Amino acid sequence: MTKLEAVIQTSRLDAVKDALHEIGIEGMTVIEVRGHGRQKGHTEFYRGREYTVDLLPKLKIEMVIGDSLVERAVQAIATAARTGRIGDGKIFLSRIDDAIRIRNDERGEAAL
Amino acid sequence: MRKALMVASLFLIIPASLAAAQSSAPAGDDRIARVEQQASEAKSSADNAWMLVSSALVLMMTGPGLALFYGGLVRKKNVLATMIQSFAMMALVTVLWALIEYSLAFAAGTSFIGGLEHVFLRDVGGHPDADYAATIPQSTFMIYQLMFAIITPALITGAFAERMKFSAMALFTTLWSLLVYAPMAHMVWGKGGLLNASLAGRFPTLDFAGGTVVHITSGVSALVCALYLGRRIGYPQEAMPPHSVVLSFIGACLLWVGWFGFNAGSALGASSLATSAFIATHFAAATAAIGWGGAEWVRNGKPSALGAISGAVAGLVAITPAAGFVGPMAALVIGLIAGVGCYWMVAKVKARFGYDDSLDAFGVHGAGGTMGALLTGIFASSLVNPIFKDAHGNVLASGVLEGNRHQIVNQLMGVLIAWLLAIVGTLIILKLVDLLVGLRVSDEHEVQGLDLTQHGEEGYYWEASVSQF
Numbered sequence: 001m002t003k004l005e006a007v008i009q010t011s012r013l014d015a016v017k018d019a020l021h022e023i024g025i026e027g028m029t030v031i032e033v034r035g036h037g038r039q040k041g042h043t044e045f046y047r048g049r050e051y052t053v054d055l056l057p058k059l060k061i062e063m064v065i066g067d068s069l070v071e072r073a074v075q076a077i078a079t080a081a082r083t084g085r086i087g088d089g090k091i092f093l094s095r096i097d098d099a100i101r102i103r104n105d106e107r108g109e110a111a112l
Numbered sequence: 113m114r115k116a117l118m119v120a121s122l123f124l125i126i127p128a129s130l131a132a133a134q135s136s137a138p139a140g141d142d143r144i145a146r147v148e149q150q151a152s153e154a155k156s157s158a159d160n161a162w163m164l165v166s167s168a169l170v171l172m173m174t175g176p177g178l179a180l181f182y183g184g185l186v187r188k189k190n191v192l193a194t195m196i197q198s199f200a201m202m203a204l205v206t207v208l209w210a211l212i213e214y215s216l217a218f219a220a221g222t223s224f225i226g227g228l229e230h231v232f233l234r235d236v237g238g239h240p241d242a243d244y245a246a247t248i249p250q251s252t253f254m255i256y257q258l259m260f261a262i263i264t265p266a267l268i269t270g271a272f273a274e275r276m277k278f279s280a281m282a283l284f285t286t287l288w289s290l291l292v293y294a295p296m297a298h299m300v301w302g303k304g305g306l307l308n309a310s311l312a313g314r315f316p317t318l319d320f321a322g323g324t325v326v327h328i329t330s331g332v333s334a335l336v337c338a339l340y341l342g343r344r345i346g347y348p349q350e351a352m353p354p355h356s357v358v359l360s361f362i363g364a365c366l367l368w369v370g371w372f373g374f375n376a377g378s379a380l381g382a383s384s385l386a387t388s389a390f391i392a393t394h395f396a397a398a399t400a401a402i403g404w405g406g407a408e409w410v411r412n413g414k415p416s417a418l419g420a421i422s423g424a425v426a427g428l429v430a431i432t433p434a435a436g437f438v439g440p441m442a443a444l445v446i447g448l449i450a451g452v453g454c455y456w457m458v459a460k461v462k463a464r465f466g467y468d469d470s471l472d473a474f475g476v477h478g479a480g481g482t483m484g485a486l487l488t489g490i491f492a493s494s495l496v497n498p499i500f501k502d503a504h505g506n507v508l509a510s511g512v513l514e515g516n517r518h519q520i521v522n523q524l525m526g527v528l529i530a531w532l533l534a535i536v537g538t539l540i541i542l543k544l545v546d547l548l549v550g551l552r553v554s555d556e557h558e559v560q561g562l563d564l565t566q567h568g569e570e571g572y573y574w575e576a577s578v579s580q581f
Binding site: 044045046047048049050051 | 348351353354357409412414416418419422455458459460462463472
């Protein structure tokens with residue numbers, strides 16, 4: 001099992017969700033986050049005071065999937081989330097030891 | 113025979129018609145008196161209707177207008193604490209007004225403060241007080257003036273937002289209402305007041321709707337509060353952007369509409385002067401919004417929503433003393449000057465001196481009110497409002513542009529006295545309140561936010577993570 005974490009532009013969520021559904025992935029967790037990578041922030045003015053906003057709103061999609069789906073999922077997300085501009089985000093992959101479905105104690109990939 | 117009959121009938125007719133003439137004279141007078149009374153009752157009804165609507169409009173400026181305007185400008189953790197400070201004035205000052213403040217402001221007294229004739233609203237009923245407004249019940253005048261007494265201390269709360277104890281705020285505004293607002297209102301508008309322009313004051317200061325009484329007193333007191341209390345923790349290194357310009361936007365638009373009651377209502381009747389003040393008010397708000405927004409556009413490359421609404425409020429402040437004395441073109445000019453001028457105060461002067469007037473109560477009301485009071489002396493026109501007359505009733509020049517150069521001195525006197533009273537009064541009251549209950553919340557509470565620490569609640573409760581006991 002692999003955990004896939006993708007930080008994406010907020011505007012690309014629907015496209016990414018559709019692309020993942022198409023390859024058969026149904027479960028995911030979406031979290032509103034703030035952050036920045038190489039992307040610079042922007043400035044805002046309130047009554048003459050200048051504010052630099054360097055933490056920008058992003059969405060983070062988290063899901064744990066079977067190993068056979070990983071490459072297709074990565075491709076689906078990368079294609080759907082890409083705008084070609086700086087700030088499109090990143091995808092991180094990591095190994096997962098086990099999973100448990102709380103409702104009935106199913107373990108491993110069966111619990112996904 | 114025929115001749116004799118005619119003569120006889122003449123003798124008969126003449127006395128009869130004479131008698132008729134004699135009896136119809138009182139009947140005609142009666143009718144005229146009745147018509148006059150009906151006309152004056154109709155005028156009273158019309159004036160009273162407008163003044164009650166105006167009273168409601170001015171209350172709307174405090175809640176929700178100012179509460180939203182200020183509430184949006186603070187950080188999320190202080191939104192309720194800030195809004196309740198405006199709302200508290202609606203309750204607190206109302207009681208003060210009924211018990212004693214109205215009398216201190218408007219009963220006959222000395223040049224500086226009213227007497228005790230109207231304590232507990234004694235003799236304030238359906239009869240007009242002709243010195244103030246001859247066509248509306250004095251009770252209407254009383255409730256209308258109350259709405260001004262409510263918003264004035266509420267304006268100050270913008271300066272000490274996000275760091276003052278609620279108890280200190282309540283005590284401060286109570287004392288301030290009695291020791292600063294009531295004397296200033298009496299001096300400018302009260303019978304025998306030192307600065308009263310329509311009731312033969314020593315220095316007749318033109319202040320139609322409260323440039324000195326409301327905006328200079330509150331704005332300058334706000335500056336004193338900001339300096340006395342010191343900066344908020346983290347200011348100015350830490351970013352403290354408004355948590356919701358949307359709330360402020362709605363609040364500012366409500367202020368704009370409510371201001372028609374404030375300024376046009378200050379004609380104290382449904383007269384053409386009210387229309388004139390209404391137009392001046394609206395025009396000044398428009399050019400001030402353009403002025404502030406335009407200044408930002410030039411300096412920052414973008415006009416902001418917050419800038420436009422702040423500008424509109426600054427223009428409304430500046431036109432307040434002038435509304436019933438200037439024509440529409442002068443109003444456009446006054447608004448533009450106030451919009452650009454207050455932007456400069458808030459963006460440059462505040463940064464230069466480093467005081468933390470959290471929501472710019474001084475930059476907008478103190479500065480805008482002072483500009484407005486002085487510009488009133490320049491632009492006042494006797495064609496709009498023939499307020500000064502000689503002993504024979506001939507209309508005299510009003511403002512500097514009409515040739516009454518001395519008026520700028522009177523305006524300066526009004527401004528000076530308002531500044532002095534606000535500085536001295538506020539300092540004494542702050543010292544006293546600091547000794548009695550302490551002004552600032554603890555550092556820990558300030559960081560946590562006043563909503564939670566002063567009121568035990570939160571403005572935005574999006575997560576159901578509370579357990580019930």
